[in-house]
Structure formats: structure tokens, C-alpha cells
């Protein structure tokens with residue numbers, strides 16, 4: 001790590017930068033990369049405002065981040081959208097009419113059949129910063145933080161076509177919990 005770089009938890013003020021990184025870094029195959037920036041900002045704000053955490057790596061600018069979502073923080077995991085406060089009403093009214101459907105789909109897809117409620121929902125390294133070990137460093141940091149909190153397992157769901165991400169999680173000891181047509185659902189004991 002450089003002298004001026006550090007890892008910290010994201011705050012609401014970081015969200016516009018996180019949304020920009022998400023937009024330019026995710027493959028177009030990923031549903032959320034099609035969202036307008038304002039909706040992506042709502043997407044991250046929704047998770048932060050509901051008590052979930054984003055760990056980021058910063059060196060003057062944010063270079064990489066990981067969003068960790070605890071599904072048990074939603075009262076009704078089958079339909080977490082029902083338990084969301086005022087922010088979701090803003091989202092639902094957004095010009096991108098299917099935002100509600102998108103969040104629902106992402107949350108449901110990750111949670112189906114899994115016994116692991118704590119999940120990495122996004123891991124993103126900015127364009128131009130990939131391949132420098134930042135993603136793996138943030139996954140390590142996230143596991144350390146969760147272990148200190150007494151969390152026993154962590155999960156994530158990765159599209160089968162996402163070679164970089166599958167390789168990263170397999171390298172860090174994640175094992176397939178179950179497999180769907182286009183997605184591997186991983187779990188790791190902490």
C-alpha cells in the first residue's frame with residue numbers, strides 16, 4: 001500500500017464516486033450497469049441507509065470497493081423491498097421505472113436456496129486500477145471485519161461468464177454452495 005492510500009468504510013458523500021466507478025467498470029452484461037447514474041446512487045444509498053457497509057480503497061481517488069449486505073437486516077428476506085423506508089419511495093418514483101424490480105431481482109437471486117445471509121453484493125475495481133491486487137485486498141479486509149463481528153459465513157453470487165471475479169473468489173477459498181443456469185453461488189466459512 002502507498003503511504004497516502006488507505007482502506008476505510010464508505011459514507012454517503014462517497015456515493016456519487018462509487019456510482020461512477022460502478023457504471024464504468026461493470027460489464028454491460030450486469031443489469032445494474034445499465035442504470036442511469038442517479039439510480040445507481042440510489043442503489044448504494046439504499047444499502048448504506050439500511051445499515052449495510054461498503055469498504056473502499058482510496059489513494060487520492062477511490063480505486064476499489066466492496067458492498068457487504070446482511071439479508072437478515074431486512075425483516076422480510078423474501079421481499080426486502082417491503083421493509084424499506086423513505087429512500088425506496090424516491091427510488092420507485094425515479095425515471096427508471098423498474099428500479100424496484102431490479103433491486104428485488106438482485107436480492108432474491110442471491111438469497112435463493114442459500115443459507116448464508118451475509119453476502120458480498122458488489123466488488124468493483126475502477127478501470128485502470130484492475131490487476132493490482134486491490135480487489136483481493138478488499139475481500140480479505142471484508143472477511144476480517146466480519147469475523148471480528150462474529151459472522152461465521154460469507155456468500156457471493158457471480159455470473160459464470162465473469163472469469164476475473166470467479167477466479168478471485170476461488171483463489172480465496174470460496175466454494176460453490178449451489179449453481180444456477182448462469183450463476184455460481186459461493187460460500188466461505190470465516
Ligand SMILES: CC(C)(COP(=O)(O)OP(=O)(O)OC[C@H]1O[C@@H](n2cnc3c(N)ncnc32)[C@H](O)[C@@H]1OP(=O)(O)O)[C@@H](O)C(=O)NCCC(=O)NCCS
Nearest residue numbers: 025122123124125130131132133134135136164165167168
Ligand atoms: C473482479 C474485479 C473486482 C477484480 O478486481 P481487481 O482489483 O482487478 O482484482 P485483483 O487485482 O485483486 O486480482 C485478484 C485475482 O482476481 C483474478 N483476476 C483479476 N483480474 C483477472 C482477469 N482479468 N482475468 C482472470 N482473472 C483475474 C485473479 O485470480 C487475480 O489473482 P492473480 O493476480 O494472482 O492472478 C474487477 O475485475 C472488477 O471490478 N470487475 C467488474 C465488476 C465485477 O464484475 N465484480 C464482480 C461481481 S460482484
